[in-house]
Amino acid sequence: MTATTTTPAHPDDTQALHPTQALDDTVHQRVRLGVLSIAREADQVEFGFLKHQLAVTDGNLSRHLKVLESSGLIAMRKGYEGRRPRTWISITPKGKRALDAEIQALRELVHRLDTRGTPL
Known part of the structure; x- marks a missing residue:
């Protein structure tokens, strides 16, 4: 099967x-999507x-948490x-908005594929 797409001539x-x-x-x-979803x-x-x-290591999770924290998407509290x-x-209000936007984009993608008869 060959996909046919139309590329806009200009980004505008x-x-x-x-x-x-x-x-x-x-x-x-x-x-990071998992962290935000669970939080x-x-x-x-x-x-x-x-x-x-x-299912990640301490170091791997720490790196991802630093990215999310520096982006203002989560807050961390030590004790x-x-x-x-x-x-x-904990997820911040900005993190909630970012997660909502991500889920909406995924819904639109699934809807686009579903309405074109593409098997999911």
Whole structure:
């Protein structure tokens, strides 16, 4: 099967951009999307829980959390539970808006494919 597409002659053309143009590279990455999604379900989530749920290492999760925090999408709070140090993560209002926009872009992409009879 060959796909036929029409490329706009100029970026300012009035044709709607492909839904993937609305995807945010910061949010769309698998681990970061997972962090935001899980954090959206609770007031705050503990680092160890995220690590387990996303099946990543401490270092890998820490790197992704730094990206999200520096983008203003999450807030991190360090403290203790008993004698054990803990890190709690919560999604910010900006993070909620970014996650909502990402989900909307994905919905538009699925809708576009579904209405064209493309098997999903």
